[in-house]
Amino acid sequence: MLEVVILAAGKGSRMKSAVPKVMHSLAGKPFLQHVVEKARKLKPETIHLVVGHGAETVNQHFNQKDIHSVVQAQQLGTGHAVAQVLDHLQDDSIVSILYGDVPLIQEATLESLNALVSSDSMGLLTVDLQDPTGYGRIVRESGAVTAIVEHKDADGTQRLINEVNTGVMAVSARHLKQWLPQLNSDNAQGELYLTDIIAMAAKQGVVINTVQPAHSWEVMGVNNRQQQAQLERIYQAELANTLMDNGVTLLDPARFDCRGSLTCGNDCVIDINCIFEGDVTLGDGVTIGPNAVIINSSIGDNTTVKANCIIEDSVLQSHCDIGPFARLRPGSQLADKAKIGNFVETKNAIIGKGSKVNHLSYVGDAELGDDVNVGAGTITCNYDGANKHKTKIGNRVFVGSNTALVAPINIEDGATIAAGSTITKNVGQDELVLARSKQKSINGWQRPVKKPK
Structure with a gap:
């Protein structure tokens, strides 16, 4: 015993x-x-x-x-x-x-x-x-x-x-x-x-x-901060060597940190300064760009995560394209060939097969079908100040740039939302919806100036 x-x-x-x-x-x-x-x-x-x-x-x-x-x-x-x-x-x-x-x-x-x-x-x-x-x-x-x-x-x-x-x-x-x-x-x-x-x-x-x-x-024991840092690098170097022995490409093993468990498939490539926390799984052929932080997430085969992305408590299927500078918050689920572009944030969102949220958008508490295109500057307005509400978007929907989708709302298959619209009501199948004021011009309008102190 x-x-x-x-x-x-x-x-x-x-x-x-x-x-x-x-x-x-x-x-x-x-x-x-x-x-x-x-x-x-x-x-x-x-x-x-x-x-x-x-x-x-x-x-x-x-x-x-x-x-x-x-x-x-x-x-x-x-x-x-x-x-x-x-x-x-x-x-x-x-x-x-x-x-x-x-x-x-x-x-x-x-x-x-x-x-x-x-x-x-x-x-x-x-x-x-x-x-x-x-x-x-x-x-x-x-x-x-x-x-x-x-x-x-x-x-x-x-x-x-x-x-x-x-x-x-x-x-x-x-x-x-x-x-x-x-x-x-x-x-x-x-x-x-x-x-x-x-x-x-x-x-x-x-x-x-x-x-x-x-x-x-x-x-080796730890008695001061220097020894703590020394053991950290030893630990990471040993883990990096194990990953490389198993076929992972680390572009610089000295600039790699795993603070949990990392499981990798064949032919994965990990660039510099990447941090993996919790339980992370990478499928075959996954490429992780520099400065990425991945926490408790699964990344499917042949997915590319570009530079400076943060992915937390998310599941990505195969052939996804992420970033650069994207943030996938907890509850994000991406189907095959989904794309999340630069400066896009998702949370508790299901992104369908082949759907794209390319830039400068927030998609939260939402379900997107297949082949959806979300234009730049789009926001799902999911919070009314007290409660969260869901946005549902069907297949093949096109959402124009600078659009606000005020939840709860349902946009059916094939709908088109014109750029600059604020949508507060459900949209039917194959409808084109415009929700913006008529453009007006005012001649001779004086821009405000700073008051003298």
């Missing part, structure tokens, strides 16, 4: 923020969320969160059935933190100890670590660093780990050791319950070090098996 303990009590003073450190964001999710998701993949019996600073904020976000939260009222060291959950651990479980500010730890690494634990052995995750300054050193005798010495407590010889402690370990609950009560704070920082259990294990004859991560960045 596996239980996971995640230490998440620290304030993170170097972040210079009122937000608890573990709740700061990496790829659109809190650091701690990344760790919890990795922990869940191991299928543990329970995930124990040790919280402290900002406990209310953390607990509110992680109020889930499989998560048990324990408050560390005083931060007296990592050993003290783990001790807070001792009474909640089952004796026959393996305990995996993780950190809420180390968000890039990988599932495969944790599986390898947990496999090292038995009744007479434990697992320790170490890493070799060219510059180990600040890290606890792994002390070995005849190849066997005998202790971890924190940097502040290490002597000159020990500080030459490049193998360091990551803090991540896996150990039986029985051993933790035996060793943690024996910890003392007789060290440079006056804290209860979790690492001191290594010497206890060695003295007792428990084998300390070690494993190293495939990448050193897996065990």
Whole structure:
């Protein structure tokens, strides 16, 4: 049986923020969320969160059935933190100890670590660093780990050791319950070090098996904004490489951000500075232009999204043409070959097959049939100041430029709306409708001038 303990009590003073450190964001999710998701993949019996600073904020976000939260009222060291959950651990479980500010730890690494634990052995995750300054050193005798010495407590010889402690370990609950009560704070920082259990294990004859991560960045923690930015780019670079391995063309992988999940079909092309949030799916042959933001949306095969578009909570079928500078707000649904042009905004709108809203228009709370042409400057007036109303437009309707369609209204198949019209009544099939005043000229009219101050 596996239980996971995640230490998440620290304030993170170097972040210079009122937000608890573990709740700061990496790829659109809190650091701690990344760790919890990795922990869940191991299928543990329970995930124990040790919280402290900002406990209310953390607990509110992680109020889930499989998560048990324990408050560390005083931060007296990592050993003290783990001790807070001792009474909640089952004796026959393996305990995996993780950190809420180390968000890039990988599932495969944790599986390898947990496999090292038995009744007479434990697992320790170490890493070799060219510059180990600040890290606890792994002390070995005849190849066997005998202790971890924190940097502040290490002597000159020990500080030459490049193998360091990551803090991540896996150990039986029985051993933790035996060793943690024996910890003392007789060290440079006056804290209860979790690492001191290594010497206890060695003295007792428990084998300390070690494993190293495939990448050193897996065990990099975040203590300041610079490290946060560094891990963000590592995360995005790894994701970009995965996408390219699967056939996606990224015109500049260094200028790509995914803050959720992105699923791509064959032969997709993504230009620079694009941001994907939530769950986004791109079909085959999709092209995304520069500076696009796509949120929780599905883009169909062979659709082109031109530069500077924002698409949110929308579904686009195949061969659509979007932008540039278009905004598709939640509830927009586009059928095959629909076109949304520059400076067009849609919301809660169904755009039929082959229909076009080419420029400078707003279409909200509307249903458009097939082969509709909406001229520049057209607005569906869907809000009366208190309630929203729907505009229904049939097939093959032509709407002239600078038209206001005052909802609720129904425009039937084949109708034509003359430019500059304000339409307040339903329009019948194949009708031509003009709703504008007769043009008049006034000779000698004087334009107003500014009054002198």
